[in-house]
Amino acid sequence: MFTKILIANRGEIACRIIATCRRLGVRTVAVYSQADARARHVRLADEAWCVGPAASAESYLRSDKILQVARDSGAQAVHPGYGFLSENEGFAQACAAAGIVFIGPPVAAIRAMGSKSAAKALMDRAGVPLVPGYHGEDQDPQRLQEQADRIGYPVLIKASAGGGGKGMRVVERSADFAASLASCQREARSSFGDDKVLVEKYLVRPRHIEIQVFADTQGNTVSLYERDCSAQRRHQKVVEEAPAPGMSVERRAAMGQAACDAARAVGYVGAGTVEFIADASGNFFFMEMNTRLQVEHPVTEMITGQDLVEWQLRIAAGAPLPLTQEQIPLRGHAIEVRIYAEDPDKGFLPSIGTLQRFVPPPATPQVRIDSGVEQGDAVSPHYDPMLAKLIVWGENRDLACESMLQALAQFRIAGVGNNVEFLARLIGSPPFRSGAIDTGLIERERDLLFPPPPPVPSAVWALAASALVDAERARAAVPASDPHSPWAVADGWRGNGTLHRRLHLQVGDAEQVLDVAYAADGTLNIDGAPVQARVHAGGQMELLIGAERVTGWWVDDGNAVLQVFMGGHRYTVVHADPLLHAGEGDESAAGLQAPMPGKIIALLVEPGSRVEKGAPLLVMEAMKMEHSICAPAAGTVNSFCFALGEQVPEGAELVEFEREA
Numbered sequence: 001m002f003t004k005i006l007i008a009n010r011g012e013i014a015c016r017i018i019a020t021c022r023r024l025g026v027r028t029v030a031v032y033s034q035a036d037a038r039a040r041h042v043r044l045a046d047e048a049w050c051v052g053p054a055a056s057a058e059s060y061l062r063s064d065k066i067l068q069v070a071r072d073s074g075a076q077a078v079h080p081g082y083g084f085l086s087e088n089e090g091f092a093q094a095c096a097a098a099g100i101v102f103i104g105p106p107v108a109a110i111r112a113m114g115s116k117s118a119a120k121a122l123m124d125r126a127g128v129p130l131v132p133g134y135h136g137e138d139q140d141p142q143r144l145q146e147q148a149d150r151i152g153y154p155v156l157i158k159a160s161a162g163g164g165g166k167g168m169r170v171v172e173r174s175a176d177f178a179a180s181l182a183s184c185q186r187e188a189r190s191s192f193g194d195d196k197v198l199v200e201k202y203l204v205r206p207r208h209i210e211i212q213v214f215a216d217t218q219g220n221t222v223s224l225y226e227r228d229c230s231a232q233r234r235h236q237k238v239v240e241e242a243p244a245p246g247m248s249v250e251r252r253a254a255m256g257q258a259a260c261d262a263a264r265a266v267g268y269v270g271a272g273t274v275e276f277i278a279d280a281s282g283n284f285f286f287m288e289m290n291t292r293l294q295v296e297h298p299v300t301e302m303i304t305g306q307d308l309v310e311w312q313l314r315i316a317a318g319a320p321l322p323l324t325q326e327q328i329p330l331r332g333h334a335i336e337v338r339i340y341a342e343d344p345d346k347g348f349l350p351s352i353g354t355l356q357r358f359v360p361p362p363a364t365p366q367v368r369i370d371s372g373v374e375q376g377d378a379v380s381p382h383y384d385p386m387l388a389k390l391i392v393w394g395e396n397r398d399l400a401c402e403s404m405l406q407a408l409a410q411f412r413i414a415g416v417g418n419n420v421e422f423l424a425r426l427i428g429s430p431p432f433r434s435g436a437i438d439t440g441l442i443e444r445e446r447d448l449l450f451p452p453p454p455p456v457p458s459a460v461w462a463l464a465a466s467a468l469v470d471a472e473r474a475r476a477a478v479p480a481s482d483p484h485s486p487w488a489v490a491d492g493w494r495g496n497g498t499l500h501r502r503l504h505l506q507v508g509d510a511e512q513v514l515d516v517a518y519a520a521d522g523t524l525n526i527d528g529a530p531v532q533a534r535v536h537a538g539g540q541m542e543l544l545i546g547a548e549r550v551t552g553w554w555v556d557d558g559n560a561v562l563q564v565f566m567g568g569h570r571y572t573v574v575h576a577d578p579l580l581h582a583g584e585g586d587e588s589a590a591g592l593q594a595p596m597p598g599k600i601i602a603l604l605v606e607p608g609s610r611v612e613k614g615a616p617l618l619v620m621e622a623m624k625m626e627h628s629i630c631a632p633a634a635g636t637v638n639s640f641c642f643a644l645g646e647q648v649p650e651g652a653e654l655v656e657f658e659r660e661a
Ligand code: MV4
Pocket: 131, 156, 163, 164, 165, 200, 201, 202, 203, 204, 206, 207, 208, 232, 235, 277, 287, 439
């Protein structure tokens, strides 16, 4: 086995590879871009070397720099992960030339599978089933039309050089063929500089089923069964699972056999994935082969109990496959979801920013989180916006779905948009639960997956109100011995009888005006219900609202926006906030006079208290709006000039305030 390897990648996959190396006692060398100096993979690795600026083309794609680090650090092998250099022939070749083991297949296998049309021809000769079609050299439109008529409609015209769905045209009838061909060729020429096409029978509602294969240098090839990756959006996988719903033992064996044949036909060694599309009757056809470890490999690990990175390392070191085909277990059901920093309600636009909160559910033997980020990290525009993968295992698919829904409901992310709730709707949707998944599911079920926003539970308003009051008290108070306990602070909410105050809150289009009354014991009364709030670390709040007990979490972004997590949902609560600009701007302008005639509705600090600059001191109500009067500087509040409930004229001095020297 190797004693030291370099990981030519970043994010969750780099972290995942490091985890296996640590378990096996293999030292790890990370590489990183300037944007990733403090990234999780850098912190986890035994050593880390900077390879260039943020842009991938100048760092993670620089095979020369990465190989130099491999040499300088004394690494014996390089693991490329997925993406970046993982399927780069030139890089694999350069590793070999430098005497460093590339943890992946032989260069010839990468090359053979790199060209989609050549790969299909090769697979045809190896007896691997292909979609009925025409993959020939003759591109005469007349000839292509004849082929399409022979195949039978609908047909799919695909650009030979295409991929990821680009340069494809569905043709429903013979009369439409010529026009679609011309349009497909135009797109292929402008996108790929090559207008060669192939024509195939078009499969309606296909499923994407892929087989994990492994081969060793001794000539053994096995399959670790299938993954169903049909739940995807615009060729971006969203959910992957193993085994595939509805897969029979016979078809699994046939697909495993075909995948191993495909691997053997190109002299494959290491981990590979053979992609098929399958039709409703269970026929399957070769699409392409990925010559690397895939994002979704954890579902295979969960059902087989194997560590695929360990297999890769052993094979790369020349060892035989750890298990024979018969020894590879298949137990239970595993589902993976990809958690992206993106906004499902804005067309899945990638979202960048700082992860104010990143709290995954607790990991257990049945719940696994592969993530490359931690709370406080920045999500930059330079790399893929995948934050983490959440993988769960259950005895069967139903139990796995249940467990996934539970885990998703516990995931709390704030600071960047994310697809956690979208994933929960998808996993919970009847079509997904039934197992009738195909590549068109997400597009087709838009209405189910994008329902109108649910009503905001009253407990969410109550939590937000309690959190806002808590924050005001914390700002107003001299630092307390226990900063997490607002009730420990004698903060001088004074009143003859009860002080009422109105809080204007908004969640999306829903608006709520809460009547908040401050009781003498420090608790609140919100819209007539007594509310006791207990604040715990990590932004957790336990609420007793009347007789109802609820727990939620919140994050305050400091701009009058609270993210409230409750019952598996996240609510963005906006406070029409008089404190929004507290403490900002020109000090001298922040006066302690009434900005307009109004009424004193809250006195927020105990006379004699020392306060920080910007601390809210009192709240006035004028013209139906609340206005906070804040400390213009650090200092002491000697006394208030008016009592609670009193009417004050414009320009009146409100506070006897003593600035600190
Ligand atoms: C197909 C097909 C239906 N019939 N070929 C899309 C990307 C490319 N790699 C293969 N693709 C497809 N080829 C025939 N003959 C449907 C797709 C397809 C698809 C395939 C796998 C995963 C997701 C997909 C989404 C839309 C279309």
